[in-house]
Amino acid sequence: MKVGFIGTGSMGSLLIDAFIRSGALLPEQIRVSNRTPEKAQQLSKRHPGLTVCSCNKETASESDLFFICVKPLEFKSVISEIRDRLSEHQIAVSITSPVQLIHLESALPCKVAKIIPSITNITGGGASLCMYGSRIKEEDRQLIQSLLSYISRPVEILESHTRITSDFSSCGPAFLSLFLEKWIDAAVEMTGIDRGTLNALAGEMLVGTGKLLTEEGFSPEQLQERVAVPGGITAQALILLNSHLNGLFYQLIETTHDKYEEDLAKLDAAFGFSVNRPRY
Structure with a gap:
């Protein structure tokens, strides 16, 4: 099977690296193209055997399955470029949530x-x-x-839940990292402990x-109850966190959905759609 990647930016290159590292794909199976050719050439140096195509049309036409890894507002031009070179047997996979x-x-x-x-x-x-x-068959x-299982746990979702599930699976690492960064900053400043240790x-x-959450079956609530002894240090700190975080996550969801809907409206216009969708 030949697998193509149109766009080798942050997520495109991450998928390529992950598929090769996991053994899901050999470099010789992969075709890539990128708006900045130097980025694609860097991948070919990192993974000898990988083919750098001269244009997106070449990547798409020479692939059994190809990933489109570009920004939302670049999709219309990419699709216009490649559509005449595609057959009904190929599979195009978008990794961009508003599309x-x-x-x-x-x-x-x-x-x-879409993944x-x-x-x-x-x-x-x-x-x-x-x-x-609707054209995807069971074997597709x-x-x-099967391909995704080499690098992740594939979870099938409703497209209407794209944004809220992405908040957890895709944006979540950044959200948690910010929490940890602020916590570590305070600890280093107040105690002098080494940042690397924390x-x-x-x-x-x-x-x-x-x-604990995925293998042992704990829910977040059960995990808090297990760790926090009534009247203890953890319980006191949880009261503080709860009082300050109350309402914050409603604002977070509003913020991510606002941006998603802004991009979605632009894509609807670009593709000639006029659609009223529920907010959540």
Whole structure:
């Protein structure tokens, strides 16, 4: 199977690195193209055998399955460039959350799917959110999920839940990292402890907490109850956190959805759609 990547920026290159590192794909199976050719050439140096194509049309036409890893407002021009070189047997996979399956199916003759990867996939962990167009057959779904299973846990979701699930699986590592950064900053300033020590401890804590939630079956509420002894230090700190965080996550969801809907409206206009969608 030949797999293409249109766009080798942050997420495109991450997927390529993860697929090769995990053994899901050999470099010889991969075709890439990028608006800045030097970035694609860097990948070919890192992964000898990988083919750098001269244009997006070449990447798409020479791939059985190809990922479109570009910014939302670049999609229309990319699709216009490649659509005449595609057949109904190929599979196009978007990794960009505001781009809708209906946008892709209206403009491309091939099968279409959408996945939302995460930076955690480079470690072989985290989830990949999966959505499938109407032309996707069961064997296509199995092919995509088998490929993703090398680097993640594939989770099929409703497209209407793209944004809220992405907040957790894709944006979540950045949100948690900000929390840890502020916590570590305060600890270093107040106690003089070495930052590297706390970075390492925080990382191990996140790994262990993740396993408790995914492998041991704890819910977040149960985990708090297990750790916090009534009247103890942890319980007192949880009261403080709860009082300050009350309402914050409603604002966070509003913020991410506002940006998503802004991009979605622009894409609807670009693809000629006028659609009223529920906010959540």
